[in-house]
Amino acid sequence: MKIIELTGSVSLRRDVESGTSEQTKAVKSVIEQVQTEGDRALRTLTERFDGVTLPRFTVSEDEKKEAYENVSDRELSALRNAIRRIRAFHERQLRESWFFTEEDGTILGQKITPLDSAGVYVPGGKAAYPSTIMMNVIPAQVAGVKRIVMASPPGKDGKLNAAVLVTAQELGVEEIFKIGGAQAIAALAYGTETVPAVDKITGPGNIFVALAKREVFGHVDIDMIAGPSEIVVLADETAPPEYVAADLLSQAEHDEMASSVLVTTSKALAEKVKEEVEKQLDSLPKKDIATSSLENYGAIYVAQDMAKAVEAVNELAPEHLQVMTEKPEMLLGKIRHAGAIFLGHYSPEPVGDYFAGPNHILPTNGTARFSSPLTVDDFTKKSSIISYSKEAFARDREDIMTIARLEGLEAHARSIEVRNIKGEESK
Template identity: 60%
Template sequence: MDIRSLSSYRIPRSSLDHGTEEQRKAVQTIIDDVREQGDKAIKYYTAEFDGVQLDNLKVTDAEIDEAVTQIDERMLSILQEAANNIASFHERQVQQSWMTTEENGTILGQKVTALDAVGIYVPGGTAAYPSSVLMNAIPAQVAGVNRVVMVTPPGKDGKVPAGVLAAARIAGVRDIYKIGGAQAVAALAYGTESIKPVDKITGPGNIFVALAKREVFGIVDIDMIAGPSDITVLADETAVASEVAADLLSQAEHGELSQANLVTTSMVLAEAVSEEVDRQLEELPRHEMARAAIEENSSIYVADTLAEAIEAVNKIAPEHLEIQVNQPMEVVGRIRHAGAIFVGRFSSEPVGDYFAGPNHTLPTSGTARFSSPLSVEDFVKKSSIIAYSEAAFMLNAQKIADFARLEGLEAHARALEARFKSEEK
C-alpha cells in the first residue's frame, strides 16, 4: 500500500454518484418496461441479465424448507444467535407515541406508526449475503411493519442461495422473490401481477440498483443510495500490523471500488502494515478484487500527532472506523463522523458485520457526515398531534391570524377569525 502524508488525502467520490448517462438511460428503460408490462418485463430482464428463465417469481415454502435442510445445525444456530443479538439491539431503538397536556387544556404529541409494507433488497452475484437479510428484515419486524417483501437475484440454477433463505426463515420473511437489479426495485415501487407495491425500499446493491432507487424515490421512500464499502483504521504503535492488514482487506474484498485506509501516528506500523497487506493479498480467494481496491483506492496516512490523525478521520467520515490505539475509549468522544465505530483490538469490523447486533447497513463514501446506520426509525413514520382547547385558541388566535397576514395568507387568518364570529353568535 502507498504510504502518504495526510495533506494528500482526497475525499472519495460520493455514494450519491449519478452513474454514466448510458447506465441512467438503461435503468429508466427497465423501470418503464416494468411499469407497463409487469411480470413479463421482470422475466425478460431476469433471463437477459441473470441467464435464468423463471416460470414463477416467488420463492415457495418448499424451496425455503429445502434450503434450511442444506444448512448444518451449527450454522443455523449461529444465524439464530446473530438474529437474537440484532433484535436485542434494535429493540432498544423503539420509540413510543407521546402526548402532553398543558394547563389550558391544549394537547400536543407525536404518534409513531410503523410503515405498512417495506421491500428489502438482498444483493447476489459474486457472493451471498444472509447477513443483509437479518440486518434489513429484523429492524422492520421490530418496528412492527406488517408486510416485509424480499427480493434477491437468482443463481444460474434459478435458486436463491440456501444461506439467504435460511436467514429469511429465521427473520420471519416469507414473501420472497427471485429477482434482482433495477427491475426488482421497479417491481417493489410500482407493483406487478405477482408483487404488491411497498412503501419503502432498503438494502444495498450495484450501481443499477442504486440508480433505480434514486429514480423511484418519491414514489416510495428509500434508506440510502449506498456506494462502495470503506473502512478506516486509526492506529498507533500499539496496534498489531498483521491484524490491521487483515481488517483492511476485510473491506477491500467487497469489490474493486472499495476503500481501505490506515491513519496512524507510527511510521513503523505503516511500513509493517503495507508489507502485511501485500503478503496477505496473495492468500485471499478474492485477491484480484481486493488488490484492485488496495492499489486504486486505498492508502496509509501518517500523522504527526494523534489529534491530527483524529481530525483526518473526521474528514474522511468513514463507513467503518476501527480505533486501535493505547486508550481507544478516550478517542471515541472525539469522533464526530463515522457510520460504525469499532473500539479496541478485539472489535474487528466483521464482528459488527455479522454478529454483535448494531446494523451493518451504514452510510458510505463520507455521507456519515450527515446520515446514520439503518435503524428501527427507518421503518416508522411520525404524525404530530395538535388539540387546542377553546381557552388556548381564544388566547392565541389573533396572534396566529396576524402571523398569517404577515405572510400574505388572508384565508389562513380568516379561518381563525371565523371561530370568533361563531362564538359571537
C-alpha cells in the same frame, strides 16, 4: 499501499453513485417496461440479465425445505445466534408515541406509526448475503411493519442461495421473490400481477439497483444510495500491525472500488502494516480484487499527532472506523463523523457486519457527515398531534393572524378570525 505524510485535506468521496448516461437510460427503460408489462417484463428481463427462465417468481415449499438440507447445523446455529443479537439491539431503538397536556388543556404530541409495507432487496446470483436480510428485515419487524417482501436474483439453477432462503424463513418472511436488478426495484415500487407494491425499499445492490432506487424515490421511500464499502483504521504505535493489515483487507476484498485507509501517528507502524498487507495478500482468495482496491483507493496516512489524525478521520467521515489505540474510548468524544465506530483490538469490522447487533447498513462516500445507520426509526413515520383548548386559542389568535397576514395569506387569518371566541362568550 502508499505511505503519505498527512499535511493537507483528505477525502474518500468518489463519484460512483451517479452512473453513466447509458446506465441511467437503461435503468429508466427497465422501470418503464415493468410499469407497462408487469410480470411479462419481469420474465423477459430475468431471462436477459440472469440467464434463467422461471415458470414463477415465488419460492416453492419444496425449495424452502431443500434449503434447510443444504445448511449445516453449525451454520444454522450461527444464523440463529446472530438474529437473536441483532433483534435485541434493535428492540432498544423502538420509540413510543408521546403526548403532554398544558395547563390550559391544550394537548400536543407525536404519534409514531409503522409503515404498512417494506421491500428488502438482497444481492444474489453468485454471492450469498444472509446478513443483509437480517439487517433489513429485523428493524422493520421491530418497528411493526406488517408486510415485508423480499426480492433476490436467482442463480443459474433458478433457485435462491440456501443460506439466504433459510435466513428469510428463520425471520418469518413469507413473500419471497426470485427477481433481481433494476427490475426487482421497479416491481417493489410499482407492483405487478405477482409482486405487491411496497412503501419503502431497502438493501444494497450493484450500480443498476442503486440507480433504480434513485429513480423510484419519491414514489416510495428508500434507505440510501450506498456506494462501495470503506474502512478507516485510526491507530497508534500500540496497534498490532497484523491486525490492522487484516482489517484493511477485510474491506478491500469486497470490491475493486472499496477503500481501505490507515491513519496513524506512528511511521514505524505504517511501514510494518504495509509489509503485512503485502504478505497477507498472497494467500487471499480474492487477491486480484483486493490488490486493485488497495492500489486505487487504499492509503496509509502518517499524522504528526493524534489531534491531526482525528481531524483527518472526521474529514473522511468513513462508513467503518476502527480505533486501535492505547485508550480508544478517550477518543470517542472527538470523533464526529463515522457510520460505525469499533473500539479496541478485539472489535474488528466483521464483528459488526455479522453478529454484534448494530446495523451494518451504513452511510458511505462521506455521507456520515449527515447520515446515520439504518434503524427502527427508518421503518416508522411520525404524525404531530395538536388539540388546542378554547383558552389557548383565545390567547394566541391575534399572534396567529398577524403572522398569517405578514405572509400575505388572508384566508389563513380569516380561518382564525371566524372563530370569534369573545363574541361566542358574550352570547
